[in-house]
Amino acid sequence: MSLKDAALSVREKAYAPYSNFKVGAAIRATSGQVFSGCNVENVAYPEGTCAEAGAIAAMVAAGEQQLAEVYVVASSPQPVPPCGGCRQKLAEFGKRDVKVTLASVDGTELETTIGQLLPGAFDASYMEGT
Numbered sequence: 001m002s003l004k005d006a007a008l009s010v011r012e013k014a015y016a017p018y019s020n021f022k023v024g025a026a027i028r029a030t031s032g033q034v035f036s037g038c039n040v041e042n043v044a045y046p047e048g049t050c051a052e053a054g055a056i057a058a059m060v061a062a063g064e065q066q067l068a069e070v071y072v073v074a075s076s077p078q079p080v081p082p083c084g085g086c087r088q089k090l091a092e093f094g095k096r097d098v099k100v101t102l103a104s105v106d107g108t109e110l111e112t113t114i115g116q117l118l119p120g121a122f123d124a125s126y127m128e129g130t
Helices: 003-011 053-062 084-093
Strands: 021-030 034-038 041-042 047-048 065-072 099-105 108-115
Touching: 003 021, 003 053, 003 065, 003 099, 021 053, 034 053, 041 084, 053 065, 053 084, 065 084
Parallel strands: 065 099
Antiparallel strands: 021 034, 021 065, 041 047, 099 108
16 A cells, blocks of 8 residues: 555544544555554543554554654645644654645645755754763
8 A cells, every 4th residue: 555545544544533534654664664644632632632642652662663664644735844842753754755645635745855844854863962
């Protein structure tokens, strides 16, 4: 299954009763294995958890720790970028040049990278020698 197909499929499973804004994300680990996640809202935190975070959690739970590619899709007029927290999570598990495709359900896509989404990201290299 392609990352696009995985993201579109899991997007349909999103739990978004408050916003009705469903987001799906699929990531490919460096092993080639694909993981997916969707947004989950709740009454106390109506903006919910993000699809990217769910996909990363599934990857880590399976014993993987390196991203090779990311695909995010939402039902919006234009591709939706990840929130700040998810950008940092992507930077934690992927190199700056990892391709990230942002898409809308109508097929509009925007290709970028983790480094472009989060320039100047804090990473472990800043702590070398401490």
